[in-house]
Amino acid sequence: MDKFNYTMLCDFYELTMGNGYFVSGMQEKISYFDLFFRQIPDGGGFAIACGLEQVINYIENLHFDEEDIEFLRSKGIFDEGFLEYLKDFRFTGDIFAVPEGTVVFPNEPIITVRAPAVQAQLVETYLLLCINHQTLIATKANRIVRAAQGRAVSEFGSRRAHGADAAILGARAAGIGGCSGTACTITDQLFGFNATGTMAHSWVQMFDSELEAFKTYCKCYPNGTVLLVDTYNVMKSGVPNAIKAFDEVLKPMGCRPVGIRIDSGDITYLSKKARKMLDDAGYPDCKICASNALDEYLIRDMIYQGAKVDMFGVGERLITAKSEPVFGGVYKLAAVEDDDGNIQPKIKISENVAKITTPHFKKLYRIYDKDNHKAVADLLCVHDEVIDESRPLTLFDPQFTWKKKVVTNFEAKPIQQQIFKDGKCVYKKPAYEDIVKYAAAEIDTLWDEITRFENPHTYYVDLSQKLWEVKNYLLAENNRQTAE
Numbered sequence: 001m002d003k004f005n006y007t008m009l010c011d012f013y014e015l016t017m018g019n020g021y022f023v024s025g026m027q028e029k030i031s032y033f034d035l036f037f038r039q040i041p042d043g044g045g046f047a048i049a050c051g052l053e054q055v056i057n058y059i060e061n062l063h064f065d066e067e068d069i070e071f072l073r074s075k076g077i078f079d080e081g082f083l084e085y086l087k088d089f090r091f092t093g094d095i096f097a098v099p100e101g102t103v104v105f106p107n108e109p110i111i112t113v114r115a116p117a118v119q120a121q122l123v124e125t126y127l128l129l130c131i132n133h134q135t136l137i138a139t140k141a142n143r144i145v146r147a148a149q150g151r152a153v154s155e156f157g158s159r160r161a162h163g164a165d166a167a168i169l170g171a172r173a174a175g176i177g178g179c180s181g182t183a184c185t186i187t188d189q190l191f192g193f194n195a196t197g198t199m200a201h202s203w204v205q206m207f208d209s210e211l212e213a214f215k216t217y218c219k220c221y222p223n224g225t226v227l228l229v230d231t232y233n234v235m236k237s238g239v240p241n242a243i244k245a246f247d248e249v250l251k252p253m254g255c256r257p258v259g260i261r262i263d264s265g266d267i268t269y270l271s272k273k274a275r276k277m278l279d280d281a282g283y284p285d286c287k288i289c290a291s292n293a294l295d296e297y298l299i300r301d302m303i304y305q306g307a308k309v310d311m312f313g314v315g316e317r318l319i320t321a322k323s324e325p326v327f328g329g330v331y332k333l334a335a336v337e338d339d340d341g342n343i344q345p346k347i348k349i350s351e352n353v354a355k356i357t358t359p360h361f362k363k364l365y366r367i368y369d370k371d372n373h374k375a376v377a378d379l380l381c382v383h384d385e386v387i388d389e390s391r392p393l394t395l396f397d398p399q400f401t402w403k404k405k406v407v408t409n410f411e412a413k414p415i416q417q418q419i420f421k422d423g424k425c426v427y428k429k430p431a432y433e434d435i436v437k438y439a440a441a442e443i444d445t446l447w448d449e450i451t452r453f454e455n456p457h458t459y460y461v462d463l464s465q466k467l468w469e470v471k472n473y474l475l476a477e478n479n480r481q482t483a484e
Contacts, residue, residue, distance in 0.1 A: 007062050007089075008071075010125040015072065018118040022082040030093075030337035031120045032361045034109040035127055038354055041139060041324040045456030046446060048142055048439055049102045049110050050173045051134035052419070053429055055095075058126050060425060062091045062119075091119050092423035096416045098364075099430070101138075101176055101439030103446060108364050108378055108461050110135075110329070112416065117336075124331045133166065134173040136327035137319065141177025142443065144314055146451065147296035149303060152311040154181040154196060156291060157319025170319045175432070176439050183313075191432045198224075198261070204231040210238070214245035222255040226289065229260045229274070239274045243281045259287035259311070267292065268307040275308035287311055295323065296453065332357045343383075347474040353399075358463065360470055367393065368411045368445065375445045376407055378415075381464040387412035398463045398471075 021027045040047050064072075064086040072078050072086070093115020104110055110131055113120050145153050155174040161167035171187035181196040182188065188195035199217060207213035210232060218225050227245065229238030239260065246257045260278070262270050267290045278286045290302070291313035299312055316322060334357065335345045345359035361383040367376045377395050379387070387393065389412055397403035419427040430438070449457035463471065 005063070005065055005068055006058055006126060007064055007122075008068055009129075010122055014122045014124055016077070017121050019078050019082045021117045021121070022085060023079050027085065027116060027118045029117045030114065030341075031117045031333060032335040032343070033113045033120050033124070033331055034334045034357075034362070035111040035113075035131060035329055035331045036107055036109050037104075037132075037135075037327060037329040038106050039328055040106065041136060041321065041327060042143065043454075043456075044139065044143060045450040045452065045459060046103045046105060046139075046443075047135055047327075048138040048177055048442075049098050049104045049131070049135055050100050050138040050176050051130035051132075051169070052097055052100045052111075054130045054134070054169065055097070055111070055127055056419065056425055056427070056429060058130070059091050059095065059123065059420060062089065062123070064089050085118075089119075090423060091115065091123070091420070093119055093420065094418065094422070095420040097419050098415050099417060099435075099438065101435045101442055102415060103375070103442045104135075105378060105459050105461050107358065108380060109334075109362060109416065112334075112362070114361070128329050128331055132327040132329040134169055134176075135329070136321050136325070137170045137173035138177035138439070139327075140321040140323075141174040141179050141318055142439075143296045143453065144294075144299065144312075144318055145178035147299040147303075147453075148312055151303075151309065152180040153178070154183065154311065154313045155179045155318060156183045156313040156315035158184045160316035161319045167319065172432070174318060176435050178436075178440065179314075179318075183315075193432060198226040199228050201228060201231045201263075204228060211241045211244060214241050215249050218245050218249035218257075222250055222253050225250060225255070225257045226259045226261055227257070228263060230262050230264045230270075234262060234265060234270050235273055235277075239277050243277065243283065246281075246283060246286070257283060257286045259289050261289040261291060261313070263291045267309065268302045268305045271302075271308040272306065289313060291315070293317060300453075334359055335361050345470055345474060347471065347478070349475065349478055356475075358467065358471055359474055360467060362467065363414055364416050365412045366415045367395070367407060368413060369407070370409045370411055373445060374447055375459070376410065377405070377460040377462055379412070379462050379464060380467055382466050382470065385464055385466060395460065395462045396468075397460065398468060401468075 069083050069086055096112040098110055155171050158167040161170050168187050171182040171184040172191050175193040181194045183197050185195045187193050204210055204213040214227050227242045229242050242260050271288050287310035289311040290309045294314045295317040332348055333346050335343050337343055343361050347359040348357040350356055363381045363383050365379045369376050392406050392408045395405045450459050
């Protein structure tokens with residue numbers, strides 16, 4: 001896969017449009033695009049932005065090789081001048097984005113690209129696939145972690161992921177979403193997200209007896225013993241043999257077992273029985289790990305039913321976000337600059353009201369209550385607007401404008417940062433562990449009503465008066481022109 005030039009990982013119409021801009025003399029026209037989403041997966045109350053590091057790596061390596069240009073020439077539709085232009089192609093624009101781990105909501109820009117038209121258009125596909133995938137997995141992982149109520153959750157999904165990149169970067173996103181470990185070794189190697197693992201059923205089957213398999217493993221890993229106890233029968237052989245191996249191998253060495261894992265059956269029932277057996281045998285510190293096609297709802301129900309599970313391993317339903325496996329991020333033109341550098345807002349209109357875009361080059365503020373440091377609402381403004389924190393701020397619903405709220409004693413924090421300026425990265429990429437901590441702190445700023453699974457409270461993303469007027473002016477102008 002190292003031989004791929006990811007500049008060519010784009011929808012073909014990015015190139016046909018780029019060619020069209022070039023032959024029309026519009027290739028240097030400065031354009032503003034917003035990457036945002038319209039709906040939170042699983043009916044949730046928020047999402048967690050993820051994937052920016054991979055976006056940065058992609059932008060820094062944008063180029064066309066000779067073989068790429070020859071391939072495009074072979075299609076027989078591209079202007080020679082355009083193909084020559086691609087030989088020196090680099091990104092020279094500006095990018096603004098929310099940091100990874102930021103809590104985000106529908107219809108607000110996660111990324112804003114300001115660049116010459118060909119450049120801004122070309123990056124659409126890769127930016128969407130990076131942000132859509134990792135944001136989806138981070139958001140799903142956090143739902144699962146919250147369901148576990150403080151119990152550790154490890155990501156187990158590589159073998160069910162949709163390809164190598166999905167496994168590696170999905171595990172990365174799961175850690176940002178709150179998982180404590182992964183089974184994916186290369187993700188640990190690349191990002192430092194702790195890889196863990198013990199044994200599969202094949203280990204147990206490889207030996208003449210389950211007890212021999214357990215005792216051998218205890219000898220190999222006396223300080224990290226976790227035994228898989230459901231290869232044959234959890235209650236009749238698995239747990240009794242695990243206890244016997246602990247007694248005969250670990251105890252004489254002065255070591256304690258870390259845990260057992262149950263991967264099948266009625267885990268709630270089995271965990272209760274196993275807990276009593278372990279306690280009675282003198283191993284109350286031996287933890288019980290559960291796996292087997294789990295998700296947030298199964299985990300929540302198991303805990304509600306009194307399951308004695310200390311850790312969860314979650315695979316396919318996390319790494320594929322099985323319940324809603326598409327994060328609907330879109331990339332839409334918001335403005336262009338005229339020859340004098342004046343910003344001209346652009347709007348996409350649809351009979352589906354949800355698909356009407358918010359025009360202009362914008363700034364995104366998050367409004368916090370200074371008394372409790374909780375997020376109150378987000379406010380989209382025109383890029384040059386500054387919020388005066390010394391005066392009361394009136395927020396209103398952009399669709400139902402009579403719904404208003406006045407906030408005082410607040411902090412208005414811009415949550416996008418500049419990532420690229422004139423084609424150069426001006427953003428210091430944080431360490432992976434810092435992203436994880438930042439994401440956890442972000443979620444702590446949300447009210448409990450927003451984090452619940454069913455019918456979460458709607459967190460409002462409002463428009464400033466100035467931006468609302470721009471949007472409504474463009475809508476009215478379109479209606480007038482259509483009527484004529």
